[in-house]
Amino acid sequence: MQHTITLIPGDGIGLETSAATKRVVEASGADIVWEEVPAGEACLETYGTPLPEQTLEAVRRNKVAIKGPITTPVGTGFRSVNVALRKELDLYVCLRPVVSLPGAGGRYENVDLVIVRENSEDLYAGIEFEKGSAEAARLIELCKETGAGVIRPDSGISIKPISVTASERILRFGFEYALANGRAKVTAAHKANIMKYSDGLFLQVAREVAQRYEGRVEFEDRIIDAFCMNLVKDPSQFDVVVFPNLYGDIASDLAAGLIGGLGIAPGANIGDECAIFEPVHGSAPKHAGKNTANPTAQIISAAMMLEHIGERECAKRIREAVAEVYARGEHVTQDIRRATASEKPAASCTEFTQALIDCMTK
Numbered sequence: 601m602q603h604t605i606t607l608i609p610g611d612g613i614g615l616e617t618s619a620a621t622k623r624v625v626e627a628s629g630a631d632i633v634w635e636e637v638p639a640g641e642a643c644l645e646t647y648g649t650p651l652p653e654q655t656l657e658a659v660r661r662n663k664v665a666i667k668g669p670i671t672t673p674v675g676t677g678f679r680s681v682n683v684a685l686r687k688e689l690d691l692y693v694c695l696r697p698v699v700s701l702p703g704a705g706g707r708y709e710n711v712d713l714v715i716v717r718e719n720s721e722d723l724y725a726g727i728e729f730e731k732g733s734a735e736a737a738r739l740i741e742l743c744k745e746t747g748a749g750v751i752r753p754d755s756g757i758s759i760k761p762i763s764v765t766a767s768e769r770i771l772r773f774g775f776e777y778a779l780a781n782g783r784a785k786v787t788a789a790h791k792a793n794i795m796k797y798s799d800g801l802f803l804q805v806a807r808e809v810a811q812r813y814e815g816r817v818e819f820e821d822r823i824i825d826a827f828c829m830n831l832v833k834d835p836s837q838f839d840v841v842v843f844p845n846l847y848g849d850i851a852s853d854l855a856a857g858l859i860g861g862l863g864i865a866p867g868a869n870i871g872d873e874c875a876i877f878e879p880v881h882g883s884a885p886k887h888a889g890k891n892t893a894n895p896t897a898q899i900i901s902a903a904m905m906l907e908h909i910g911e912r913e914c915a916k917r918i919r920e921a922v923a924e925v926y927a928r929g930e931h932v933t934q935d936i937r938r939a940t941a942s943e944k945p946a947a948s949c950t951e952f953t954q955a956l957i958d959c960m961t962k
């Protein structure tokens with residue numbers, strides 16, 4: 601069956617990892633028509649925005665997209681296009697399977713857990729007040745008046761909203777995912793001991809949702825700092841882990857570090873209407889344009905995408921080729937050579953991609 605997929609190549613190493621992904625998906629035998637649309641800083645001049653309406657429209661129309669990373673200016677400039685895409689399309693689930701890949705230099709051999717990160721609120725909601733602004737002053741005054749607390753007048757302020765609505769739907773997704781994928785346990789990670797009205801609410805909803813799955817899926821909760829220590833000590837104790845937005849962001853990179861690095865960590869942003877598949881990593885500017893980036897994370901994201909659209913055989917071909925190329929270890933990129941402390945020469949992004957394609961078409 602033919603599928604039209606939106607392709608957002610991104611920028612930085614995204615241009616290279618997206619080109620590699622496209623080649624690998626085509627070699628898998630999937631019948632894909634790509635609708636390529638832009639996003640990011642390069643759009644500013646032509647469209648006056650880093651996220652043109654035509655890009656959003658293409659994702660809405662095709663329902664499924666694959667995306668390379670997009671650079672976000674730090675501290676100043678436009679807000680994250682990645683966050684805006686998730687918000688505009690209500691992609692409230694960020695799904696990130698963290699699975700060991702033999703040959704990738706992971707710290708453990710059998711990591712197999714799934715990060716489910718809430719994608720629409722928390723400190724990521726982008727509700728912020730600039731230091732010295734009239735709005736910040738009003739908020740500081742309100743906190744003083746209501747006895748909520750004293751905020752220094754030279755503070756910038758970010759708001760952390762956590763709602764029942766968003767917590768309920770992400771937790772339900774976590775439990776449903778566990779059931780559908782034969783997973784035994786859901787862990788909710790939080791800091792409810794300190795942030796009682798935000799993380800405390802998330803935990804309360806988690807416990808309520810867990811009750812509906814009693815006897816079918818086990819449930820536990822962990823305080824986020826203890827969770828991080830336990831994850832590093834023994835990742836096998838976790839199965840599906842549901843996080844509010846910011847902790848999920850940080851835990852994703854932490855977990856990627858356990859399996860060999862960001863170069864092999866895939867992901868998806870999923871809503872009720874559409875889904876965008878993308879690697880966990882960013883645009884890694886220091887590698888951009890050098891043909892040294894590892895495209896594996898985006899390629900496995902594409903395998904997740906193919907599974908999502910029912911092309912399981914094509915996805916399997918890609919996953920098997922990735923496993924084989926890593927197991928052989930002859931054509932892996934520089935990040936993996938470092939993770940495995942190997943002095944053998946590293947493959948370029950295109951050499952690695954060709955090795956995968958050769959594997960699928962031999």
Ligand code: NAD
Pocket residue numbers: 613617668669670671672673682862863878879880881882883884885886887892893894895896897935
């Ligand atoms: P990053 O993930 O881009 O890179 C961190 C480091 O990890 C790199 O310097 C590199 O050493 C390594 N790395 C990451 N991906 C790799 C790959 N595929 N192959 C080889 N090595 C890889 O994180 P950063 O440097 O904090 O962010 C760079 C930019 O990307 C920022 O503008 C950030 O906002 C953006 N970003 C975008 C997304 C997204 O598009 N979804 C996600 C995260 C960060």
